[in-house]
Amino acid sequence: MxxxxxxxxxxxxxxxxxxxxxxxxxxxxxxxxxxxxxxxEESHEASPPIEVHLAVTSRCGAGCEGCYLDAKADGVEPPKATIERALDALAEAGVFTVAFGGGEPTLRDDLGALAEAARARGLAPVVTTSGLGLGPRKIEQLRAFAQVNVSYDGAAEAYENVRGFDGSAAAETAIAKLAAAGIKVGVNVVLTRKTFAMTKATIRRAASLGATEVQLLRYKPQGRARSLDYLAKRLSAPQAGSLGALLRELAAEHEGRLTVRIDCALVPFLSADPELAARPKDLQRWGVLGCEAGEKLGATRVDGRVAPCSFTAVTALHVEQLASGWSREPSLAPFRAYAAAPPEPCASCTLRDVCKGGCKVVSDYATGGIGPDPECPRVRAHATSAPHAP
Amino acid sequence: MFSRRNGAALDDRREGPFANPRDVTPDQCLIVRLGHGANCSSVGSVVDTLFVGATVGGAILAAVCAAMKHEPVTVVRQRPAKDSTVADGADKKSEST
Structure with missing residues (x-):
């Protein structure tokens, strides 16, 4: 250990x-x-992240209409030595998990070697793939990862609604092949207004193909998704308010067979669930993390620049200075300051210490800055009840 | 000062000043994040443990505590004491690996 x-x-x-x-x-x-x-020591410096998302390429030909990094087929692929130096830096900082992303990581011929390089440095490498074009050679490369997640938003209609094309058959094939190869495979399911009702069916399908974990993701307004179309795709208020009930049902249905995860941006929605909102200590104890951008979570782009999370703008900090620069990088300070002392209605929320004020990417889209997550049920209620200035 | 990168491990903790380690108890576990997860864009958290009963939850915590007792230890991100004198066990151990 x-x-x-x-x-x-x-x-x-x-x-x-x-x-x-x-x-x-x-x-x-x-x-x-x-x-x-x-x-x-009496130091109160921010500790390095426990998890870093590492973009190993910005190449991807899938063309998902909501790609948060605006990845393209002619994107950049840093040399192997550059990625290895980044891994050195993550190890030096004491990071535990490195999540390879992109672009499409499996486009790299040296992906398996990079995963081995991460392991050699004591890091746990994991990776997300679309599953498109995943043949036997690439599957073998993925064996070096602790876990592989396939982006799978559901069968044909659901997949197409999220990504703008139907790649569900390729994703399903990839899930099945990875599972058959004995590789631990999970699925990433992006929730949108049109696909939310299909979530249970999507997860049943993924489980039947061999997935042992599902991560539910909030659709976020960044990259190609930072448009007016976001407003039509984001979850409705009733859907957001029913997330806790959905999780309860999923946990009961798949107990012991499939693990259910939610991403940091979905945590604010739990405030609408009276039973969960009354148990903040349990959420903390079981490691539920809300917005940890610039705290327990960091991200790097293909140019090595560090960002608070994969969806936020990069800072001046380069990953090779992570160990020495993480606590002092000024661009990270606003994220930490907001999480430490959010205004109402976050300040009095029982889940404040877990949620950390909701998704800053969404607040930035809606208001142009860091503020209360406007789609959080509690924030919505507060906005409705607050007296308006004359 | 830094022990993980060369593959070395502090597996001698049952000798010297830290002999006879005790069992870690569940109440000493402030946070337990299960699994690896594999999402590359946002941090994910297991939530099905929120809905298990006390018996299952206790069994999970007990399994984690047992793992900590038996696995060899590697310490990362060691910092020297500001007074730079060789200090206590943790620093000394990491230097020896």
Whole structure:
């Protein structure tokens, strides 16, 4: 297991039971370890991220109409040595998980070697792929990853609604082939207004093909999705308010067979679920993370520039300076400051410490800056009830 | 100062000043994030554990605690003490690997 000391104890990444645990100081001492200098210092610098999303190419010919990075067929592919230096930097900073993305990562012929390079540095490599064009040779390259997720928004109509073309057959084939090859495979399901009602069917289909995990994703207004079309694709208020109930049903249906995840941007919607909103300690305990942009999460683009998350603008920080520059990069400060002290209605929300104020990408789209997530049910209710200035 | 990158591990923790480690207890686990996840754009969190009963939840926590007891340790991102004198066990151990 890998241990990274923190002021409050340590992050501990276990392998036999794949998990990342925040252990308090007594727990660390119980392991026979001591935080040494980290525990003695009075530093309040931001710790490095625990997870970094690494764009290994900006090439992708799929042309998804909502691509958040506006990836294109003639995109950039950094040399292998450049990616290896980035992996060195992530390892030096004490990052635990590196999520390879793009563009379409499987377009790289050296993808398997890069995953091995990540493992050699003690990082857990994972990857997301569209599954398009995934033949036997590429599948073999994916064996080096701890997990592979295939973008799968549902059968024909649902897939096409999210991406603008029907690639569902290729995605389904990829899921089945990966599972047959013994590779741990999950699916990423983007939720939109038209596809939300199909979510249960989509997950049943993915599970029948061999997927063991599903991650539900909020559609976000960035890249090619940063347009007026976003307003028609985003979840409706009733759909957002029913997310907690949907998760409860999915957990019951797939218990023990398929793990259900949600992305950070969906966490605000849990505030509409009275039962979950009353259990913030449980959400914290089970590691539910809201907006961790610039805190526990970081991202890098193909030019090596670091961003708070994959959807936000890049900073001046280069990944090769991550260990020394993460805590001091000024562009990250507003994200951290907002999460630490959000205004109402976030300030009095029971889920505040989990949610961290909702998705900043959505607030930036709607208001031009960091603010309360305008699609959060609690924020919607607050806006409706608040007195308006004359 | 930095122990993970060459593949070395601090697997000698049951000797010296940290002999006889105890079991980690579930209440010492402030946060437990299960699995790897594999999304490249946004951070994902397991939520089905929110709906399991106390027995299942307790079994998961017990399994994680047991894993911590038995797996060899590698410490990353070590920092030297500001006074730069060789300090306590953690620093000394990492230097030795």
């Amino acid at each position: 890998i241990v990274r000391f923190e002021r409050w104890g340590a992050w501990v990444k276990t392998e036999t039971v794949p998990a990342l645990v925040a252990l308090d100081r007594d727990g660390v001492r119980a392991l026979g370890l001591d935080g040494g200098a980290v525990w003695r």
